[in-house]
Amino acid sequence: MDLFDDLPEPTQPGGPVTAARPRAGTEEEEDEKEEEEEEERRAKRKREDAESEADKKEEQGEIKKVCLPVLKGYVAARRGERDEMQDAHVLLPDMSSCLSLPGQSSRVSYFAVFDGHAGARASRFAAEHLHHNLANKFPSSELRADSENVDKLIKKCLLDTFRQTDDDFLKKASSQKPAWKDGSTATCVLVVDDMVYVANLGDSRAVLCRMEAAADGQRRSVTLALSKEHNPTMYEERMRIQRAGGTVRDGRVLGVLEVSRSIGDGQYKRCGVISSPDLRRCQLTANDRFIILACDGLFKVFSADEAVKFVLNIVQEGSGERRAGLTEEEVQFEAACQQLASEAVRRGCADNVTVILVSIGFRAKSSSSSSSQHTQFD
Incomplete structure (x- = not known):
């Protein structure tokens, strides 16, 4: 197509x-x-x-007669062996009501997973506030229409959004008696028309399933990484932490914190732990089937490719039970999402597991278009 x-x-x-x-x-x-x-x-x-x-x-x-993606999100969350569910998530297939921009013409969708540590307050705060900060800073349709580089506007919007969300939480955390020590990863997928922007902090991940023709004429799935993980063992991350006066022991900041970027974690900010996300973009095509967003609980027991193939097999088999009000495809994606999270627990993951599965379909709309490839922002 x-x-x-x-x-x-x-x-x-x-x-x-x-x-x-x-x-x-x-x-x-x-x-x-x-x-x-x-x-x-x-x-x-x-x-x-x-x-x-x-x-x-x-x-x-x-x-142009552009085929714009129609996105639908499904979520599954498992506490695992933890005493508390510290993950949080947000599914907004249509953010227009949050943006409230006059003359808004784009379809904007937002999906996010937040994996908390040392408590659930940072992840819940980010889930409640980050998309509102994003909406307040999102460039207007008029500004985007006149801009020669929309990507620069959205990049600035995302960086400012993460910075403000982190600052707001740290301010609230430091005002408590005793001060909150919670922190959280953040993996956010923002879709503007057919362009996906992914902002990531920490070790949660986002991957895309794309179908491509193989040499034998059959269609094969290709797994595309949409995010980059941040942990203290990575050279650039470790160097930043050491320059800030921190140390990395046993793969952790000061021997304690497993991630090198996060929202919250006020006691580690002086050690080089930052809230600036890694930003990537990818233009969706009609060959794209779904996006998986998940915390590290899933990827401790699944490789990205295994997770994509697991979902694809369930969707293609069509073994889900019919439910009133849902199409056959929606039933299959819902079943795939739930089974993927359950399988992670069955494989021995003791951590919290949260999976968001975003199905991708297309509908036609007259528009102009630009052709951007999967890339990381400079």
Whole structure:
């Protein structure tokens, strides 16, 4: 399926085209025939000119029939062997009500997983406030329409959003008696029309399932990493922590904290633990099936590719039980999400497990479009 569906068929000339008559002997009939042939030639030239102009506009991006993604989110959460569920999550397939921007024309979706540690207050705070901060800072449709680089606007929006959310939580945490020591990872997927922006702190992850044609003519799944993990054993992360005066022992900051970037963790901010997310983008195509967002509880017992294939097998088998109000596809994705989280616990993960599964479909909408590839922001 082509992302840019073809243009409308060229407009046909008014009235039926008269079939060519047999050659007649009278001068009047000959004149009439020549007139009809000339009319047909003019109509043909008109069609060719219209097609040429349409092709030219399509090349310039002036006329596009874009297939925009239709996203639906499913969530499954398991406490595992922990005494408390410290994960939090948000599913907003349509953020338009939160954005409240006049003239807003884009479809904006938001999905996020927050994996708390040393308590659940940081993860819950981020789940409650981060998308509201994002909505307040999100560039208006007018500004995005006039901008030569929308990515720069959204990058700044995401960086500012994470910084404010962290600052707000640290301020609240330090005002408590005793001060809160909670922290949280954050993996947020923001979809603007057909462009996915992923902001990640810590060791939760986001992966995309894309179907591609193989050499034997069959379609195979390809797993694309949409996020980068942050832990103190990574060279750049360790160097930043050491430059800030911190140390890394047993793969942890000061021998305690497993992640090198987070929201909260006020006692480690002086040691180089920061709240600046890694930012990536990826344009969705009609070959994309779903996105998995999950905390590290899932990926302790599943590789990214194993998780994608696990979901794909359930969706393709169609073994889910029918439920009122849900389509067959929705039943399969719901079943896949629940079974993936349960399987992580069955495989021995003692940690909290939260999985968000986002199905991807497409619908047509007339628009201009740009072609961006999967990449990391500079």
